[in-house]
Amino acid sequence: MTQSIETAKKRKGILGGLALVAVAIGLYWSLAIAPPDAYQGEVQRIMYLHLPSILTAYLSYFLVFVGSGMYLWKREKRDDLLAHAAAELGVLFTALTIIEGSIWGKPTWGVWWTWDARLTLTAILLLIYAGYLMLRSLIDDENRAASAAAILGIIGFLDIPLIHMSVYWWRTLHQPPSILRPDKAPWENVHPAMLTALTISFVAFLLLYFYLLSLRYRVGEMRHEIKALRVERGA
Amino acid sequence: MGAWGFVSLAYGIVYGAIVVYWLFLKRRFRQVETELNRLRASEATRSDDKS
Numbered sequence: 272m273t274q275s276i277e278t279a280k281k282r283k284g285i286l287g288g289l290a291l292v293a294v295a296i297g298l299y300w301s302l303a304i305a306p307p308d309a310y311q312g313e314v315q316r317i318m319y320l321h322l323p324s325i326l327t328a329y330l331s332y333f334l335v336f337v338g339s340g341m342y343l344w345k346r347e348k349r350d351d352l353l354a355h356a357a358a359e360l361g362v363l364f365t366a367l368t369i370i371e372g373s374i375w376g377k378p379t380w381g382v383w384w385t386w387d388a389r390l391t392l393t394a395i396l397l398l399i400y401a402g403y404l405m406l407r408s409l410i411d412d413e414n415r416a417a418s419a420a421a422i423l424g425i426i427g428f429l430d431i432p433l434i435h436m437s438v439y440w441w442r443t444l445h446q447p448p449s450i451l452r453p454d455k456a457p458w459e460n461v462h463p464a465m466l467t468a469l470t471i472s473f474v475a476f477l478l479l480y481f482y483l484l485s486l487r488y489r490v491g492e493m494r495h496e497i498k499a500l501r502v503e504r505g506a
Numbered sequence: 507m508g509a510w511g512f513v514s515l516a517y518g519i520v521y522g523a524i525v526v527y528w529l530f531l532k533r534r535f536r537q538v539e540t541e542l543n544r545l546r547a548s549e550a551t552r553s554d555d556k557s
Contacts, residue, residue, distance in 0.1 A: 294521075298517070302513070302517075312509050313509035313510055313513060314509040314512050314513060316513050317512065317513060317516045320516055320517060320520050324520065363523070363524075363527055366523075367519070367520050367523055367524075370516075370519055370520075371516045371519075371520060374512050374515050374516040374519070375512070375516065377512065378507075378509060378512050479524065483524075483527070483528065483531065486528075486531050486532070486535055487531060489535065490531065490534050490535050490538055493535075493538045493539060493541075493542045494538055496542055497538065497541055497542050497545060500542075500545045500546070500549060501545070504549070
């Protein structure tokens with residue numbers, strides 16, 4: 272038992288170290304190696320944060336979706352713990368995406384915020400999962416809270432395809448995708464140095480994400496163990 | 507604010523927020539771990555007393 276805890280701690284340490292190295296390389300590529308954009312100039316470097324953070328948020332909500340579905344089906348606590356941890360991180364990365372987007376919007380669009388379809392749907396996504404976290408804290412019965420949150424976690428995920436398709440379905444200020452385009456491969460559309468910077472930044476965000484997720488999941492697991500011990504003692 | 511000002515602001519906020527969240531998570535982790543170890547120790551003492 273003690274040995275497995277030590278191994279898990281060591282693994283987390285390695286993951287954290289790798290994330291730190293990847294972030295440093297990503298920063299170097301994004302800020303020093305990648306060329307400035309022909310139209311937007313240096314401010315386009317915000318893209319190396321913006322795209323990885325929203326893709327990380329989407330991944331997080333996918334884990335909420337899977338964890339919630341599995342919990343409703345199998346009623347296993349570990350699935351609910353995964354969904355809860357992923358929702359918290361999803362909220363963090365969505366909030367960061369909106370902030371970065373706002374900072375990028377000011378010099379390129381002239382405004383910090385506009386009620387564009389993609390921006391509005393992303394703000395709704397943030398509200399849904401902030402609501403998910405609030406819902407869990409408002410219901411005392413742990414199993415009922417987990418079930419209600421799981422339903423919201425699954426419904427909330429439906430917003431993501433809407434966000435992705437919003438730039439095609441509505442006339443928006445937000446540009447269409449540069450990377451996830453149906454008609455062109457990323458390397459046909461983006462300068463190789465820019466694509467490399469983007470890839471390294473994305474890997475850095477993923478490593479950082481899985482490191483934080485493992486910590487947050489363990490916090491949930493230990494809290495659950497504490498509750499179980501208290502119930503056992505009370506019985 | 508110039509272009510690099512916006513870039514610095516974005517990078518500063520993002521990595522700053524991630525570091526703050528990490529510190530907050532580490533603190534929560536330590537608190538919960540301490541509480542769990544304390545409960546486990548008292549549980550072990552109780553079962554020793556019973557036997």
